Amino acid sequence: GESVGLHLPTLSVQEGDNSIINCAYSNSASDYFIWYKQESGKGPQFIIDIRSNMDKRQGQRVTVLLNKTVKHLSLQIAATQPGDSAVYFCAENKDGNKLVFGAGTILRVKS
Amino acid sequence: NAGVTQTPKFQVLKTGQSMTLQCAQDMNHEYMSWYRQDPGMGLRLIHYSVGAGITDQGEVPNGYNVSRSTTEDFPLRLLSAAPSQTSVYFCASSYRGRENGYTFGSGTRLTVV
Numbered sequence: 001g002e003s004v005g006l007h008l009p010t011l012s013v014q015e016g017d018n019s020i021i022n023c024a025y026s027n028s029a030s031d032y033f034i035w036y037k038q039e040s041g042k043g044p045q046f047i048i049d050i051r052s053n054m055d056k057r058q059g060q061r062v063t064v065l066l067n068k069t070v071k072h073l074s075l076q077i078a079a080t081q082p083g084d085s086a087v088y089f090c091a092e093n094k095d096g097n098k099l100v101f102g103a104g105t106i107l108r109v110k111s
Numbered sequence: 112n113a114g115v116t117q118t119p120k121f122q123v124l125k126t127g128q129s130m131t132l133q134c135a136q137d138m139n140h141e142y143m144s145w146y147r148q149d150p151g152m153g154l155r156l157i158h159y160s161v162g163a164g165i166t167d168q169g170e171v172p173n174g175y176n177v178s179r180s181t182t183e184d185f186p187l188r189l190l191s192a193a194p195s196q197t198s199v200y201f202c203a204s205s206y207r208g209r210e211n212g213y214t215f216g217s218g219t220r221l222t223v224v
Contacts, residue, residue, distance in 0.1 A: 034212040043115075043201050043215035044154070089153055098169065099144070099203075099213065101153030 012108045019077040021105045023090035026071060030092040034099070035064060035075045038087045047075070047088075077107075085109045113137055117202050117216035124192040124223045132187040132219050134202030140214070141207045143185040144169070145177065147198040148218075154201060160185055161207075192223045 013019045025033070031052040036044035050057045050064045050073075057064050063076040073090050087104045118133045136143065141162050146154035146169075156169030160179040174196060176188040185204075189196060199220050203213040 036212070036215075041218075043203075043217050046212040046214070049212050091153075098156060098159065099146075099154070101146075101155070103151065103153045 009103070010106045010108065012110060013080050015080060015082060015109055015111050017080055019075075019080045019084070019107060021075045021077075021088050021090075021107065023073040023075075023102055024071060025073060025090070025092050027092060027100070028068070028071065030100075032093040033064070033066060033073050034091045034093070035062075035073075036089045036091065037084075038089065038104070040086075044089060080107075080109050082109045082111055115202055115204055115214050115216035117200075117219050119219060120217070121220050122222070124189070124221065126192060126194060126223060128192050129188065129190050130192065132189075132200055132202075132221070134185045134187065134216060135183050136185075136202075136204040136214070137183065138204065138214065139182060140204035141182070142205045142213075143179065144203045144213070145175070145185070145187045146201045146203065147171065147196075148201060149198050157187065157200075189221075192221075194223045197221060197223045 034049045035047040037047050038044045048059045048062050048064050050066050061078045065074045087106050089101050089104045091099045091101045093099050115136045144159040145157040148154045155171050157175050158177040160166045163179050163182050166177050199218045201218050202216045205213040
């Protein structure tokens with residue numbers, strides 16, 4: 001069946017270091033992927049997205065990499081800040097607006 | 112521009128009671144969806160709508176009803192609440208083209224006792 005999963009449930013990084021959050025997906029038909037950030041008590045917040053015809057997309061301090069060969073997605077956060085502490089979800093979309101979410105990775109930033 | 116507004120923020124129900132979770136968006140988005148989030152898990156799709164008058168089931172639709180009479184509103188109804196429906200519920204909306212992902216509301220925390 002369709003599933004999106006994460007390799008690491010918790011990631012602790014030092015402030016100023018770069019963070020890499022990984023995600024594996026199983027549905028090769030998915031054509032759109034999104035990373036969300038969720039802070040405690042809030043709804044998910046869009047970070048960055050990428051379509052399946054791209055390998056890399058950059059935003060402000062964030063980069064998403066897509067490796068379709070191994071069905072792997074990653075989110076890189078440069079110069080991680082305390083405000084980046086949150087749960088990060090990857091999600092895949094195959095058709096319409098059906099998003100399939102992974103379980104999430106907790107990012108903890110140590111000052 | 113308020114985005115996606117969910118009410119109430121918190122609710123406690125007794126088993127068997129019914130209630131409606133409200134969701135409204137002012138961005139003229141065609142797509143609207145309801146998700147539930149359980150501890151330690153990602154969001155699971157309950158129901159979704161691609162436009163006014165059109166709804167469809169997601170992964171976990173049992174025990175929930177929806178309707179979409181207007182573009183702006185997408186209420187979620189619990190017909191007979193069960194403890195298994197204790198969760199945080201999120202409403203989301205997007206344009207048809209899915210650009211910039213989906214905008215989520217701040218959630219409704221529901222407890223069924």
